[in-house]
Every structure is written in structure tokens, then in C-alpha cells.
Amino acid sequence: MPQALIVRHTSFEGAAGFRQPIEAAGYAFARIDVLDPTFSEADFLSPDLLVLMGGPMGVYDRDAHPWIGGEIARIAERLDGGLPTLGVCLGAQLIAAALGADVYKGPAPEIGFASVTPNAAGLASPVRHLADVPVLHWHGDTFDLPHGCELLASTDRYRHQAYRRGPTLLALQCHPEMGEDPRIARWIDGGAAEMAAAGTDADTIRAEYAAKGPGAVAAGRALLAEWLAELG
Template identity: 65%
Template structure:
């Protein structure tokens, strides 16, 4: 059986709604936390699929988080080998760094449910399932689009998604979130939420109202992306 490895940077940002389509695509589901002792010796080329999740840290905070350098190095090796890789939020930023792009604080904090704008390429990709669907945004950092990447989606303030070939997909937003009870832990960061110009009550209400449709669309998107991976990547 193929293995999908979920890389978690914090316990409350896991695969969430993405777990179902990953398992339905025939992958054995595994996870590793960056705090696990074995993370430092992870063979980044071994899993058939790696999904790099989000987290509250910045890619540039390497003194605070010594594992970041190793993760960027591992991702660079994996991407160079053409191994299927998906990044979400911080994951998309780590992938950008692994490809040599700058990751930096953006002009605003983008927090809450809002739709993305698909590029022409994005509208012909698996992201078409997200057209017009409000999805969760929760970030203030951004990245320079990596060389050779195709831009798939934007919002008014940020690039939101890109791909390189069929095997690499990076999403700045969170289409996996909308039904996960761990969202309550996200709402504890009241200072960050206030800096983004919103509040926990509004976010919880939007989560309850918009979350199920966002997760449903995110699952369709991921299922289509997984299905198009070349046979050579089936392990």
C-alpha cells in the first residue's frame, strides 16, 4: 500500500478534512510531528506522498525553530526527485523556501472565510472545485512565486496557490478546515485575530456556516489532484 505522510508543525493543524480523500485514494495514513525525535532523520524520499501542514511559526524564524532548516533541505531533495508533495499554508511557504524563494511578512493578516480568485490555469486544474467557495484563510506571511511555478489562485492581497508539474501543489489557504473541532484552539490566538480585524465569535459563526461546504470542495479538489498523479509515483 502507498504511504501518505502528514507533517505536523503543531498538534492542532493536522490533515483534518483531507484525511478522507487520501485514504480513499489508497494511501496508508501516517503522521509525524516536527517535535518527534525521528523527524531529524526522516527520509524525505521514502513516502509516496508528503503533505506538509500549517503552523503559527514563520519560515524565517529559524533560530526559534531549529527543525526548519532540515525540513527545507528535505523538501528540496523531495521536490528535485519529483516525489508528490502538497503544502498547506506554512507548508506552501516552506516549499517556496525549498525552491529558493523569499518568504516574508505580508502587508496584512488574512484571517477568515473568503473565496479565492482562480487564474486561467487554476480554473483548468483541480482547484476548479473551489471556484466561488469561501475557504479559510489564516496567515500573514507570504512568498515570492518560485521560479517555474504556475500561479493557480490569488486574493486581493496574496498569491494563494501554485504548482510545478503534476507532482507539486502548494496552497496558502486551508481547504481542509471547516469541520475539525481543533478549530477551537485556533480561536485562542485572540491577539492575532484582532490584528486581522476580526474576532473569535465571527470566525466561529462563519466556520459553522461555511465550513462544511469548504471541506466538501477541498476534498473534491484533493481527490482530483491525487487521481492525476502519474503512475510512476504509485510506489
Template identity: 60%
Template sequence: MKRALIVRHVPFEGIAGFREPVEAAGYELERIDVTDPEFSRTNFNTPDLLILMGGPMGVYEREEHPWIDCEIDRLASRISLGLPTLGVCLGAQMIAAAMGEQVHAGPIKEVGFAPVALHDTAAHSPLRHVADVPVLHWHGDTFPLPLGVELLASTDAYHHQAFRRGPEILALQFHAEMGQDPRFEQWLEGSDDYVAEAGLTIAELRAQHDRHGADAVAAGRAMIAEWLRGFNRSAA
């Protein structure tokens, strides 16, 4: 069986809704937290699929989180080999950093369920499944677009919402995995100020989650299922 390794930067930001299509594609899931003593010794080049999830820290907070440099170095090695890699939010920023770009604070906090605008490059890509679907945003950092990638999606606040390099590398700033995971309540705990910076209240965000969550997860699952089929075909 193929092996997929999930890197969790915090325990409550896991694979969530993406679990179903990844397992359906024949992958056995393994997880490792960055706080695990084994993390610094984990070989990123051995899994058939690497999935980097989100987290509240910034890529630039390297003194506070010494594992960041180690993660970026190993991720750069994997990307140089063209091995299948998915990054979500912080994971997408890690991919950009591993490709030589500087992650930095963005102009605003972007939080809440809203659609992304797809570029022409995305018309026949897996992202077509999330067209016009409100998906969860929860970030305040951004990055220049790495060389050699295709920009797939944007919002008014953040131009670089999704990019890919070939069929194997996919980076998503938004959280199309979230919408039906009870761990969302852990995201909300203590987040009143952060959410308020985006012009929302916790109650409004919870209502958006209840209204849009199921559709967001369905679209996200279809997107990931098609992405997995794409690079599996290219490797056949």
C-alpha cells in the first residue's frame, strides 16, 4: 500500500475532510507532529505523498519554532525531486519558502467562508471543483509566487491563494478540508481578537461554518481526488 505522511503543526489542524479521498486513492495514512522528538529525523523523501497542514505560527517565527528551518530544508529536497506534495495554509507557505520565497505578514487577516477566483490556468485543473464555492480562509501571511509555478486562484485580499508545479506539487492557502470537522471548535477557542481583525465575530463565523461547511468539504474532496488521479497517471 502507498504511504501518505501528514505533518501536523498543531494537533487540531489535521487532514480533516481530505482523509476520505486520500484513503480512497490507496494511501495508508501516517501522522507526525512537529513536537514529536522523531520529527527532526523524519525523512521527507520516503513517503509516496507528503501532506503539510496548517498552524497558527508564521514561517518567519524561526527562533520561537526551531523545527521550521529543519522542515523547510527537508521539504526543499523533496520538491527538488518532484515528489507528490500538498500544502495547506501554513503548509502552502512552507512550500513557497522551500522554493526560495520569503513569507511575510499580509495586509489583513482573511478569515471566513468565501469563494476564490480561479485563473485561466485553473479551468482544467482540480481547482475547478471549488469554483464559486465558499471555502474557509484563516490566515494573515503571504509570499511572492515561486518561479516555475502556475498561479491557480486569488482573492481580492490575497493574490496568491493557490499554485502548482506540474501535477505533483499543490499549495493551497485556503482550507477546503474544513467544514465538518468538530475540531473547528478548537480553532475558535481564544480566537476572538484574530477573528475580529477580519471583521467577524465568533458567532458569525460559526454560522458560516454551519451554512457552507458541507458544500466546502464536498468540493474539497473532489478537488483532492482529481489531483491524486492526475499525478498517479503521470507516474504510470
């Protein structure tokens, strides 16, 4: 049975809605947290699929989070081997850094439900499932598109919402895995300042999550199921 390793950068940002398509594709599901004492020794090369989830920290916060540098180095080694890798939000930023791109603060936080716009390449990829579907955004950082990668989707605020390199690397700045996971409460409870800076608030996010979340996570699952099927 192929193995999938999910890397969690905080306890309240796990695979969420993505777990179902990963298991449906036949992967045995395992996870590791960055604060696990064994994380610095975790093997990023053996898993058949590596999934890098989100987190509230920035790629540049290396003094506060000394594990970041080591994780980026291991991601780079995995990508050098062309091994299947998926990144979500912080995960997409870590992949960008591993590929030599700059990661930095954006102009303002992007928080709430909004559609991404796939370009022509995106419409010919699994990312097309996100077209016209409001999905959750929760980030304030962005990145340059890594060399050799192809942009797939954008929003009005942030151009780099999804990118890929060949069939084995997919990175998503948005959160199409989120829509039914109750851990959203932890995001909201700790995000008052971010939400205010983004022009939204807790009541609005809760209402959007209830109304738009199921459709968003359904689109995210369709996207991931198709991408996993293309891996063969």
C-alpha cells in the first residue's frame, strides 16, 4: 500500500477534507507535527506522497521556528527527486522557498471565501474544479513563482494562488480542504487582528463557512482526487 505523510505545522491545520480522497486513492495515512521530537529526523523521501499543510508562521520566521530551515532543505531534496508533493498555504510557500523563490508579506491579509480564477493551464488541470467556487483564503504572505513552475490560478488580491511543476508537484495558496472541519473555530478564535486587517470579522467567517464550506470542500476533494489519479 502506498504511504502518504501529512506534515502539520500546527495542530489545528490538518488534512481536513483532503483526507478522504487520499485514503480513497489507496494511500495509508500518516502524519507528523513539526513539534514532534522526531520531526528533525523524519524521512521526506520514503513516502509515496508528501502533503505539507498550512500554519500561522511565515517561512521567514526561522528564529522563532528553527525547524523551518531543516524542513525546507528536506523538501528541496524530495523535489530534486521529482517525488509527488502537495503544498497548501504555508506548504505552498515552503515549496516555493525550497525551489529558490522569495517568500514575503503581502499587501494585506486575504481572509474569507472567494473564488480563484484558473488561467488556461489551470483549466486544463485539476485546479479547474475550483473555478467559480468560493473557497477559503487565510493568509498574509505570498511568494514569487518558482523557476520552472507553471501558474494555474489567481485572485484579484494575490496572483500566485496555485502552481505546479510537471505532474508530481501541486501547490495551493488557498484552502480547498477546509469547509466542514470544526477546527476552523481555532482559526477564528486566534485571528481577530488578521480578520480586522482583511476587512472581515468572526461572525462573517462563521456564516460563510456554514453556507459555502460544503461546496468548497467538495470542489477541493474533486481537485485532489483527479490529481492523485494522474499520478498513477
